[in-house]
């Protein structure tokens with residue numbers, strides 16, 4: 001557990017630095033790059049459920065959903081897929097909340113456009 005926390009911290013520091021280098025011009029942000037950089041892939045695989053649901057599951061769940069993934073990633077919407085597991089995801093919400101609205105939208109676009 002301690003190693004995991006340390007790794008998270010290191011990653012945060014690294015991604016934080018990268019952000020500064022890039023500045024805040026977000027016109028060409030890639031949701032796919034963010035999804036990988038922010039380590040979402042650790043728990044969310046393309047089509048197989050591991051710790052979290054697969055990207056395809058998330059896409060399908062949000063197809064007819066009023067709230068958006070971007071809202072969820074900003075802590076503004078309740079989880080809809082498996083709320084009982086939300087605690088594991090919650091720490092990531094703290095990170096996605098720190099991102100810009102464009103970045104959250106880019107992640108959403110990546111998930112919703114996933115094939």
Ligand code: HEC
Nearest residue numbers: 038039040043051052053079080081082085086088089092
């Ligand atoms: C430590 C594992 C873990 C990481 C890392 C992680 N998630 Fe999750 N995520 C979960 C779990 C567990 C759930 C709740 C069960 C489910 O719906 O899959 C979840 C749920 C979700 C949901 C569904 C919300 C809903 O309405 O039910 C989305 C979207 C999501 N995560 C996106 C992300 C994004 C984007 C990242 C990266 C910034 C990320 N996750 C990183 C574990 C993780």
